[in-house]
Amino acid sequence: QSALTQPPSVSGSPGQSVTISCTGTSSDVGDYNRVSWYQQPPGTAPKLMIYEVSNRPSGVPDRFSGSKSGNTASLTISGLQAEDEADYYCSSYTNSLTWVFGGGTKLTVL
Amino acid sequence: EVQLLESGGGLVQPGGSLRLSCAASGFIFSSYAMSWVRQAPGKGLEWVSAISGSGGSTYNADSVKGRFTISRDNSKNTVYLQVNSLRAEDTAIYYCAKGLGSSASRISPDYWGQGTLVTVSS
Numbered sequence: 001q002s003a004l005t006q007p008p009s010v011s012g013s014p015g016q017s018v019t020i021s022c023t024g025t026s027s028d029v030g031d032y033n034r035v036s037w038y039q040q041p042p043g044t045a046p047k048l049m050i051y052e053v054s055n056r057p058s059g060v061p062d063r064f065s066g067s068k069s070g071n072t073a074s075l076t077i078s079g080l081q082a083e084d085e086a087d088y089y090c091s092s093y094t095n096s097l098t099w100v101f102g103g104g105t106k107l108t109v110l
Numbered sequence: 111e112v113q114l115l116e117s118g119g120g121l122v123q124p125g126g127s128l129r130l131s132c133a134a135s136g137f138i139f140s141s142y143a144m145s146w147v148r149q150a151p152g153k154g155l156e157w158v159s160a161i162s163g164s165g166g167s168t169y170n171a172d173s174v175k176g177r178f179t180i181s182r183d184n185s186k187n188t189v190y191l192q193v194n195s196l197r198a199e200d201t202a203i204y205y206c207a208k209g210l211g212s213s214a215s216r217i218s219p220d221y222w223g224q225g226t227l228v229t230v231s232s
Contacts, residue, residue: 003154036218038155045222046147046155051210057220089155097169097214099145104154 004029004090004102011108017078020105022090023071028100030071034093037066037075040104041086049088050075077107085109112136112221114206119226122196130191130226132206140164140184143209143217146191148202149225158204159191163212196230203227 005023012018022029022037029035033053038046048057050066053073063079073092077084090102118130132144145160159180160169168180179192189206204226207219 032215034215034218038219040155045205045224046219047222048218048220051218051220087154091155091157091218093215093218098171099157099160099169099217101147101155101157 002100004092004100006088006090006102006105008103009106009108011110012077012080013110014080014082016080017076018080018107019077020075020088020090020107022073022075022092022102024073024092024100025071027096028092028094029068029073031095032093033068035066035068035073036091037064037073038089038091039084039086040089046089080109082109112208114208114221114223116204116206116223116226119204119228121229121231123232124197124230126196126230127192127194128196128228130193130204130206130228132189132191132223134187134189134206134208137208139187141212143212143214144180144182144189145207145209145217145219146178146180146189147205147207147219147222148200148228149205150199150202153202156202160209160214160217161189162214163209167214169214169217193228196228198230201228201230 037050206223
């Protein structure tokens with residue numbers, strides 16, 4: 001159950017777009033459309049932003065979008081805002097009937 | 111409104127045990143899988159255990175197999191995590207989380223509690 005691979009950090013200026021990648025294997029990301037993304041500001045519980053690759057829960061702005069190609073999933077945030085600054089985690093179902101998280105990416109809004 | 115309230119964390123010596131509880135409200139509890147996810151200080155999220163809506167199926171990360179046991183009481187809308195043989199590396203905030211659905215493939219959390227801190231130290 002190796003963790004999914006995410007870049008440790010990304011950054012962007014207000015109004016710009018950023019993309020966070022999440023690389024797994026054919027046993028998890030590549031085999032299932034069960035990828036989720038979470039936002040976690042410091043000192044708070046995670047919040048679901050995207051589920052099943054590209055679906056947004058009610059209340060999540062449409063600036064947040066998800067996609068997948070092969071073993072890599074991506075979260076794109078367009079029109080960056082200061083309030084988007086947080087840690088972001090991907091997760092995926094695996095063929096071992098378990099779930100695995102990525103190591104997390106710290107998003108800095110410059 | 112979905113609410114998840116964890117309890118049972120605290121300071122425990124290496125080798126000790128705790129029982130974590132999570133009281134749920136605001137949804138049909140028996141229709142959803144529930145998970146425990148932990149986060150060591152300054153570290154990332156780690157999925158620990160999950161249980162199907164009926165309680166008939168459980169799933170565990172390799173790192174806790176044989177030491178942690180998840181269970182639920184649908185009559186009390188509560189999920190539990192029995193943690194035994196605790197090690198220093200188990201020190202973390204333990205979050206209770208509601209799944210998107212009732213089965214293993216829909217365990218992905220959509221709502222999270224605020225967490226309960228477990229500290230393993232002598």
